[in-house]
Amino acid sequence: MTNSSDLNFDDLQALLRCSHKNLKDTCFLLLNIIDADAAKQWLNSAPVSNAVLTDPPPNTALQIAFSVDGLRALGLKETVIDSFSDEFIFGMSGDESRSRRLGDVGANAPEYWDWGGDAAQVPHMLLLLYAEKGGIKAWRETVQGKQFLKAFKLLRELPTLDIGDIEPFGFIDGISQPRIDWARQQSTDSHERNRYSNLLAAGEIVLGYRNEYGQYTARPLIDPKQDLVAAVLPDAEDQPNQKDFGRNGSYLVLRQLDQDVPGFWQFIDKASGSMAEKREQLAAAMVGRQRNGAPLLPPASEKIPGIPDDDQRNRFNFDPDPGGNRCPVGAHIRRANPRTGDLPPGITSWFTWLIRFLGFGGKPDEDLVASSRFHRILRRGRGYGPVLPPEEAIKPDAPAAERGLQFICLVANISRQFEFVQNAWVMNTKFDGVQQERDPLLGHRKPLISGEVTDQFNRPDPAGPKHITCHLPQFVTVRGGGYFFMPGLRALKYLATLPAKGSEISS
Amino acid sequence: MTPQSTFMITGAVRDGQLKSLRDLLATMNKAPGQVDPDNGLVPFGRFDRLHVARFVIIEATTANEIKEFGVTPRPWPPTLAFLGDFDGDRETFLAELVELAGSGLEKIFSFCVGFPDANSNTLLQWLQTHNIEPKANYINWIGRTVKQVHEEAALHKSLSAYLQEIADEVGRENTRALRQKLLSYVEMEKQAGRLTLTPPEPSPCGWKIQNLVHKIGVPLILLLFSPFFILIAPFFALRLRMLERSDPELFIRPTAEHIKALSAQEDWFVSNQYSVFGDAKPGLFRLLTFKFILLLTDYAARHIYNHGFLARIKTIHFARWVFMDDDHRVFFASNYDGSHESYMDDFINKVGWGLNLTFGNAVGYPSTRWLIKEGAGREQVFKYTQRRHQIPTEVWYKAYPDFTAYELSRNARIRQGVEIRQDTDEEIHEWLSLI
Ligand code: HEM
Numbered sequence: 001m002t003n004s005s006d007l008n009f010d011d012l013q014a015l016l017r018c019s020h021k022n023l024k025d026t027c028f029l030l031l032n033i034i035d036a037d038a039a040k041q042w043l044n045s046a047p048v049s050n051a052v053l054t055d056p057p058p059n060t061a062l063q064i065a066f067s068v069d070g071l072r073a074l075g076l077k078e079t080v081i082d083s084f085s086d087e088f089i090f091g092m093s094g095d096e097s098r099s100r101r102l103g104d105v106g107a108n109a110p111e112y113w114d115w116g117g118d119a120a121q122v123p124h125m126l127l128l129l130y131a132e133k134g135g136i137k138a139w140r141e142t143v144q145g146k147q148f149l150k151a152f153k154l155l156r157e158l159p160t161l162d163i164g165d166i167e168p169f170g171f172i173d174g175i176s177q178p179r180i181d182w183a184r185q186q187s188t189d190s191h192e193r194n195r196y197s198n199l200l201a202a203g204e205i206v207l208g209y210r211n212e213y214g215q216y217t218a219r220p221l222i223d224p225k226q227d228l229v230a231a232v233l234p235d236a237e238d239q240p241n242q243k244d245f246g247r248n249g250s251y252l253v254l255r256q257l258d259q260d261v262p263g264f265w266q267f268i269d270k271a272s273g274s275m276a277e278k279r280e281q282l283a284a285a286m287v288g289r290q291r292n293g294a295p296l297l298p299p300a301s302e303k304i305p306g307i308p309d310d311d312q313r314n315r316f317n318f319d320p321d322p323g324g325n326r327c328p329v330g331a332h333i334r335r336a337n338p339r340t341g342d343l344p345p346g347i348t349s350w351f352t353w354l355i356r357f358l359g360f361g362g363k364p365d366e367d368l369v370a371s372s373r374f375h376r377i378l379r380r381g382r383g384y385g386p387v388l389p390p391e392e393a394i395k396p397d398a399p400a401a402e403r404g405l406q407f408i409c410l411v412a413n414i415s416r417q418f419e420f421v422q423n424a425w426v427m428n429t430k431f432d433g434v435q436q437e438r439d440p441l442l443g444h445r446k447p448l449i450s451g452e453v454t455d456q457f458n459r460p461d462p463a464g465p466k467h468i469t470c471h472l473p474q475f476v477t478v479r480g481g482g483y484f485f486m487p488g489l490r491a492l493k494y495l496a497t498l499p500a501k502g503s504e505i506s507s
Numbered sequence: 508m509t510p511q512s513t514f515m516i517t518g519a520v521r522d523g524q525l526k527s528l529r530d531l532l533a534t535m536n537k538a539p540g541q542v543d544p545d546n547g548l549v550p551f552g553r554f555d556r557l558h559v560a561r562f563v564i565i566e567a568t569t570a571n572e573i574k575e576f577g578v579t580p581r582p583w584p585p586t587l588a589f590l591g592d593f594d595g596d597r598e599t600f601l602a603e604l605v606e607l608a609g610s611g612l613e614k615i616f617s618f619c620v621g622f623p624d625a626n627s628n629t630l631l632q633w634l635q636t637h638n639i640e641p642k643a644n645y646i647n648w649i650g651r652t653v654k655q656v657h658e659e660a661a662l663h664k665s666l667s668a669y670l671q672e673i674a675d676e677v678g679r680e681n682t683r684a685l686r687q688k689l690l691s692y693v694e695m696e697k698q699a700g701r702l703t704l705t706p707p708e709p710s711p712c713g714w715k716i717q718n719l720v721h722k723i724g725v726p727l728i729l730l731l732f733s734p735f736f737i738l739i740a741p742f743f744a745l746r747l748r749m750l751e752r753s754d755p756e757l758f759i760r761p762t763a764e765h766i767k768a769l770s771a772q773e774d775w776f777v778s779n780q781y782s783v784f785g786d787a788k789p790g791l792f793r794l795l796t797f798k799f800i801l802l803l804t805d806y807a808a809r810h811i812y813n814h815g816f817l818a819r820i821k822t823i824h825f826a827r828w829v830f831m832d833d834d835h836r837v838f839f840a841s842n843y844d845g846s847h848e849s850y851m852d853d854f855i856n857k858v859g860w861g862l863n864l865t866f867g868n869a870v871g872y873p874s875t876r877w878l879i880k881e882g883a884g885r886e887q888v889f890k891y892t893q894r895r896h897q898i899p900t901e902v903w904y905k906a907y908p909d910f911t912a913y914e915l916s917r918n919a920r921i922r923q924g925v926e927i928r929q930d931t932d933e934e935i936h937e938w939l940s941l942i
Contacts, residue, residue: 086763097770101846190856213855213886218760323940342856359818364916367819370852415848416886423774424849430777430911435667449541449776450909464679465670465939 007182007202011234011248011488012051015063015128016206016410019174019380023061023130026382027140028158028406030115030123033073036500038151040074043496047143050489060139061130064492065252065484067091070124075498077227080245083220084485087414088251092481094119101419103427106444108478114256115156115480123155126254126484128408133162158256158480159384159402167383168259168403169283169441169475170390172293175313176337178376179306180205186305188214194353195341196317196372198306205378207412208237208247212373217412219246232493248488250410253377253418255481257442258404259385264441264475265393271469279390282469285459286440288331289313291390296327319345322365325462330434332441335425338432342371369432375420377409404479414483429454442476508650508710510718511558512597513827515590515639518619520564525585528618532562532901540772542904548611549604551904556600558653559825559842560591562615562902563782567836569896570786572870575755578789581835587619590840591904592825594652596711597638605631641827642798643805643865645841647912649813650707651919656907658703659918665702666693666921667942682935689942693925704922722810725802746792747878754788757871758888761895768899774846776908778824781841781850785896786870787834794834796878797868801828804865815916819857822850824905824912828865837869844911851890859883871896917941 009017033039049061066074068089071081081089093099093110104110110117131139167173178200186199188210203211207219221242222230233243265279268286272278284290297316307314317339321327327334344367347353355361385403392398411417425431426439429448436456438444445455459467487495520528533539535546544552551560567583574580589612593600604612613630616622623633669692670685677684696702729736773779787797808817817823826841843850854862863882867875873888875881883889907915924938 086766090763095767095770097767097773100774101770211886213884215886218887357819359812359816359820364815364913364920368821368913370849371856374852374856416852420848420852423846424852428845430844430914433913433917448909452909460940461679464682464936465674465685465942468671 008234008248009051009053011490012206013063013250013486013489014049014051014061015252015380015486016250016378017051017053017180018057020061020130021174022057022132023059024133024162024164025131025136026160026162027127027129027131027136028160028382029127029129029154030156030158031125031127031152032155033070033124033151034153035151036074038147040496040498042145042147042151043074043492045145046492048489048492059132060135060142061128062139062143063128063486065126065128065486066495067122067124067126067482067484069122071485071495073124074495075500076495080220080222083218085218085251085414087419088483088485091116091119091122092253092255092483093117093122098419101423103422103438103442103444104478104481106446107474108444113478113480116482117480122482125152126252126482158406159404160382160406161384161386163383163385163387166291166387167405168261168385168388169264169287170261170393171283171287171289171291173381173383173405174379175289175293176333177378178204180378181306184210188212190342193341193371193373194343194347195302195345196304196319196339197341198304198314200306200373200376204373204376204412204417205250205410206247207249208234208244211412217246219244219249221245229494229497229499232490232497234488234490245487245491245494247491249491250412250486251414251418252484252486253407253409253411253414253481254484255407256404256479257407258402258477258479260473260475260477261385261388261403262393262398262400263473265390266396266398267473267475269394274394279394282459283390285328285331286457288327288333296331297321322363324460328457328459329432330437330440330457332426332439335428335431335439336421337372337376338369338425340369340372342373343367365433370420370424375417375425377411377417377421380408380410382406382408404476410486434458437472440472443472444474445472509594509652509708510649510710510714511592511594511646512600513590513592513641513644514597514601514634515588515641515827515829516616516634516637517565517586517588517639517831518616518622518637519584519586520618521620524618525564528587528615529564529901531615531618532564535562535902540775540903542902544904548615549608550611551906553607554593554603556594556603556653557904558592558594558906559780560589560904561780561782561840561900563588563590563840563898563900565782565784565831565838566898567784568898569784569871572757572759573786573789575757576789576870580786581832583832583836584620586831587615588838589615590827592646594654601631601634604634605629639829639831641805641829642801643808643828645804645808645817645823645826646813647817647824648815648916648919649809650710651915653906654705655707655919656910656915658705659915659922660907660910662693662702662704662925663918663921663942665696670939670942682932682939685939686929686935690925704925718809721806725806747796750788750790750792751867751875751877754874756874756888758891759871759895760891766894769894769897770847772899772903776905777911778842778844778905778908779847779850780900780903781839781843781847782898782900783839783893783896784898785837787830787837788868788870793868797837797865798830798834800864800868804828804861815912817858818861820853821913822853822911839866842905844913851893854893855883855886855889869896 047062165172179198180202181199201212203209211217216238221236224230224243230243234247236242236244268283269279272282289295293313295316299315343356383405386401426442436453438454440457447453455472457469535548537543565586565588570580822844824842829838860879863875863879866872867882871892873882873885921941929935
């Protein structure tokens with residue numbers, strides 16, 4: 001018997017630990033459950049991939065996640081469902097206030113989505129299938145088996161045409177990820193976390209573990225005395241007499257983001273006077289990395305916990321570049337992860353600590369951004385569409401096609417992590433003191449209520465006034481999305497053995 | 508310098524009138540959360556000294572929580588509060604209110620018990636007698652007037668457009684020449700009447716004296732009493748820890764409808780409002796601690812944190828703590844930049860200790876240790892508690908809805924650069940980079 005606080009990688013879905021990079025072929029299916037019993041039977045034998053590392057790595061993978069309606073359709077009790085977070089229960093598109101916060105307005109509004117836009121008809125289930133090149137068809141047949149069509153209705157097969165390591169605009173993606181502190185090496189006490197660290201408490205991504213506040217994010221706990229089936233579930237670490245339905249599970253955020261690749265490069269080409277070098281510079285400034293993934297800042301002189309010393313592409317933070325002379329403050333990666341610690345840089349003694357802690361001693365432009373560690377996300381998305389290199393994309397007859405990103409991220413707290421990053425950082429026109437701009441890649445360009453424009457991109461210049469690029473069009477449009485829950489494997493077993501609706505097993 | 512003042516006019520709502528009052532107040536909005544500055548009742552936009560204002564119906568939705576302390580909840584009638592922050596003194600501002608919004612205010616306050624009452628036969632008198640002073644009040648930048656905000660925003664806008672126009676022609680590296688051009692441009696625009704930079708008014712004499720007396724007086728009195736404080740400190744500590752250990756902690760999730768109603772009012776502008784109401788923890792010990800902490804808070808806000816930041820928070824424009832119901836209940840109102848979630852992030856991660864100090868004395872707040880530790884750091888309990896105690900704000904106005912407090916101070920720095928010449932190239936560059 002292992003100690004309950006030990007991590008059981010065999011109970012985690014593999015996606016929490018790896019992105020299946022070697023498995024190039026994917027198939028993402030949105031399903032509705034039409035026959036709960038058949039669905040449970042299928043679930044019971046579904047070859048769901050767990051997070052135990054094997055050598056060689058498996059050549060196929062399957063991950064499963066449910067929307068709240070999916071859990072309901074399987075017969076999960078309302079009392080259990082009630083303990084999920086509001087965001088999950090009401091869904092990504094279920095509340096106009098949420099859409100406003102996420103920037104799902106104008107062309108991004110849920111009413112125009114291909115799927116998930118109608119909160120009353122959110123897909124029940126998401127299946128993520130991965131296989132080696134050419135192997136997806138066979139894998140899909142294996143996974144589906146016989147019961148499948150009786151149990152589920154296929155609502156939509158999301159576009160996932162493989163484009164390699166890059167995302168459709170042409171930048172290498174998936175370079176920076178938080179490193180999960182499975183071994184619980186790092187203290188979460190704010191006294192020890194002045195500086196940026198890339199190590200992240202497991203509880204920020206997986207439910208049932210301590211998060212960056214040293215606490216357990218709220219999740220459904222079940223009293224095993226009331227519910228005998230719950231015996232298969234892991235114990236709640238903080239309340240050993242309760243079973244933890246959330247443990248080893250994670251919220252999965254999925255957004256289908258359409259990318260206008262010709263539009264992006266043609267705009268940039270025009271804004272840089274059709275000079276190839278300037279074009280690359282402007283595009284890199286918008287992303288915050290070169291197309292080959294190289295960061296715009298030199299490696300940090302000090303060690304950054306959670307980043308290997310020789311990882312040249314990630315060993316940096318923005319402390320040496322407060323004004324954004326090297327990497328503009330509004331660049332996508334700087335917004336999405338400002339790499340801030342709990343306190344602004346420059347703390348050398350307990351005295352300076354106290355001064356900064358009380359708010360003194362800083363410049364007016366400092367300390368405007370929240371500490372990164374409470375707002376990290378684990379990205380597991382995949383780009384899709386036919387590759388269109390920039391040199392082709394700038395041509396007026398560049399072929400239009402369905403291109404974009406199946407953006408996926410895993411978090412333990414949707415509102416504090418995904419929604420915060422999207423709202424307070426990515427879409428915010430006032431992020432870290434920037435002027436009249438949203439994320440250059442992702443932003444919609446709706447002006448503020450007073451009419452102030454938000455369609456600029458500013459690049460500070462160490463020599464003189466900043467360079468302003470005006471009238472950015474919208475390059476990325478939301479085409480669908482939803483909040484899902486990706487249970488641990490034992491929780492999947494629990495779901496598969498839930499009594500049919502109406503009949504109750506209890507003591 | 509023109510100091511800022513506050514008003515908060517309250518009156519209990521007549522029985523059975525709540526819904527009609529709500530409907531009336533809603534007519535001041537274009538849509539929930541979106542005030543119409545030219546509305547027919549109180550045309551906020553016509554007050555050129557008014558920074559922020561709100562109408563909120565204070566209801567004791569969490570009144571039962573105090574039962575956990577073995578105390579019977581006190582009755583509390585739904586109470587209408589009209590509050591705001593403005594430049595200059597209250598006397599003249601209230602008069603202005605009556606002049607520009609008299610009939611609208613009469614219509615609104617006629618929903619309140621005792622309006623008009625026998626002792627105050629005019630609206631002005633009623634406003635004066637129904638005003639409540641805050642126990643502590645925070646102003647992001649004491650002395651910054653609405654007029655200044657608008658003038659400096661116009662300056663920034665005009666400079667930034669002109670700078671883009673001339674940057675390449677003059678040469679981006681040529682910072683001194685750029686500055687010279689910008690300065691002459693400002694002069695030209697001023698002459699043409701397109702820009703105004705009104706010099707600050709001299710500080711009123713009475714206010715200066717009062718402020719000085721407060722600045723010196725409070726520490727002096729504290730010093731005087733310090734032997735007493737030292738004497739009681741051990742007893743205070745003992746009692747405090749006893750209470751901190753035994754005070755019931757409430758882990759109650761706010762209802763979805765409540766959250767929905769609150770968030771429907773949020774994120775229309777870059778800033779948001781926040782109103783919370785709840786009970787002070789019972790007992791003299793808590794009350795005195797609460798009052799003492801607020802005294803210190805008020806002092807710090809007036810004399811220390813009066814230029815752009817409240818400890819590490821730079822996003823609050825105005826905030827106030829008000830005792831109500833004979834010191835049994837507390838109302839807190841603030842105006843902050845960004846979304847609610849990011850405000851909470853600031854609260855927990857940047858000034859959790861300060862929040863603990865004050866709200867640790869309120870019912871429902873997560874348990875603290877030694878007044879400043881834990882508390883808000885217990886993220887989920889804290890987030891539930893603050894949302895549960897938050898009450899909807901029927902109408903909320905901010906004179907410069909799209910400007911953050913940071914931008915206001917940046918614009919002030921830009922103006923400073925126009926009025927006081929920088930010496931070094933580095934300073935000139937820094938100034939240019941602000942524009
Ligand atoms: C079509 C849409 C998007 C594109 C084209 C895109 C592109 C990129 C690229 C090229 C990188 C740099 C590679 C790396 O550091 O791994 C990156 C990083 C990142 N993106 Fe996106 N992204 C998109 C959407 C989003 C969304 C919706 C979010 C979250 C709300 C997001 C969050 C992040 C984060 C957190 C990083 C890593 C930053 C760091 O840790 O340094 N991205 N993205």
